[in-house]
Amino acid sequence: MSDKTDDRFNAEAVDWLLRLENATDKQAIQQAFEQWLASGVQQQAAWQRVNGLLSAPLADLQGIEQLQPGHTRMASRALIAGPQLSRRSMMGKGLALVLLGAGGLALANRAAPLGDLLADRRTSTGERRRFTLADGSQLSLNARSAVDLRFDGQQRVVVLRAGELQVDVAADVNRPFIVMTREGQVRALGTRFTVIQEAGSSLVVVQQHSVLMTPEMGAALRVESGQALRFDRQGGTFVEPSLRTCVDWLEGRIEMRDEPLGDLIAALRPYRTGLLRVSPEAARIRVYGTFPLDDVDRTLRSLAETLPIRVETMGFWLTRIDVQ
Known part of the structure; x- marks a missing residue:
């Protein structure tokens, strides 16, 4: 043939x-x-x-x-x-x-996520950015994230299209500040919080004061400082602290405390152009430590040296992780 x-x-x-x-x-x-x-x-x-x-x-x-x-x-x-x-x-x-x-x-x-090329603010693979919005609020985007902005005389709306954001909200008593996801909306009642768009759900984590989360088809829930809430279109559930509830990515690192390797690999994917594949067996291995986001190769070498796994790289575009 x-x-x-x-x-x-x-x-x-x-x-x-x-x-x-x-x-x-x-x-x-x-x-x-x-x-x-x-x-x-x-x-x-x-x-x-x-x-x-x-x-x-x-x-x-x-x-x-x-x-x-x-x-x-x-x-x-x-x-x-x-x-x-x-x-x-x-x-x-x-x-x-x-x-x-x-x-x-x-x-x-x-x-660079092709579906978000026309977003108002966006980041590419391995890129973090901080923006000052028109109202003075500070918006930080993790890698491979995108938002649209809808500011007018009545409200300030940030539509999270993909990825993860943190926002430090500037005070404006006349215009509420809202982050919208595919599952609902998060209204600021204070100053600082994080929102993550996941597959089929969203996660909100509050660093200062509180927010009001309203799912598309459910009752509103208040989330206080130090709390994290995962929600879908019907409602939400408070979750325990984990790497997903931390904002270490703002400083270019990720901290693991007895958490699955699969969660760490998921957090590294937005920082690597090539594909990262991890087997189900390797994904279940528990991990401790602090790892750099901006040097994924270094992180993978460290993992291979300390865990019972092997890391196989096929050129720049595909890396496989499996148990030894």
């Missing part, structure tokens, strides 16, 4: 990964996928190649299919033309798949 034929079926396999992960009608997509997979040995071989290469669904491709066609073509052309991704060298390593449309977009999306 020619390389062009392989590329075509590889591209179809990657496309099915995207569809399966982003589908709203899971049953219909699954049936269509099974029909495609049963339609020939080329399809089956391509599916095995793609899954063998990545060993996991392409979770980092979430949302790329929803981008405007102009954005995807532009990102793909820029990535393929870039000197850091020589097509010949990548093919020489058997990794030509990453230069297919979806794979190329995955890497572009890892460098």
Whole structure:
């Protein structure tokens, strides 16, 4: 079979990964996928190649299919033309798949979230930023975060599109300060708090004074200084302190106190352009220590030296972590 034929079926396999992960009608997509997979040995071989290469669904491709066609073509052309991704060298390593449309977009999306290019304020992979808003409030964004701003004469609204923010709210008795997520809204009753947009839920952590959290379809809950509340559209639950409730990222570090390695890897992902994969067994290992966010390689080396794990790197774009 020619390389062009392989590329075509590889591209179809990657496309099915995207569809399966982003589908709203899971049953219909699954049936269509099974029909495609049963339609020939080329399809089956391509599916095995793609899954063998990545060993996991392409979770980092979430949302790329929803981008405007102009954005995807532009990102793909820029990535393929870039000197850091020589097509010949990548093919020489058997990794030509990453230069297919979806794979190329995955890497572009890892460098800077393509779905948030038009956000009012945003950060790229490995980037933290602090902004002074029009009212004097101080807004800090963790890596791979994005917000939209809706300030007018009646209210001050920050829409958290992705990632994590901390805000020091400037006093304004005439205009409430509100952070909106996909699950509800957090209204400032004081000065400093953090909001995190997670998959299917949000987390609010209060550093000073208090906030009022109102889910989309539930009753409001007050969160006091030192408390953390995870909420969905129906309501919220107070949670125990953990790395997710800390704001060490403002100082470029993360502190673990007998917490799962999988949680640490999740916190490192916004700081690494390449993909980080951790096996379920390795993810359960408990971790102590303080780790730098701005040098992920150093953190991974430290973990490999002190934990019963192995860290395997496939070029710059994929790192696997598993038990020894």
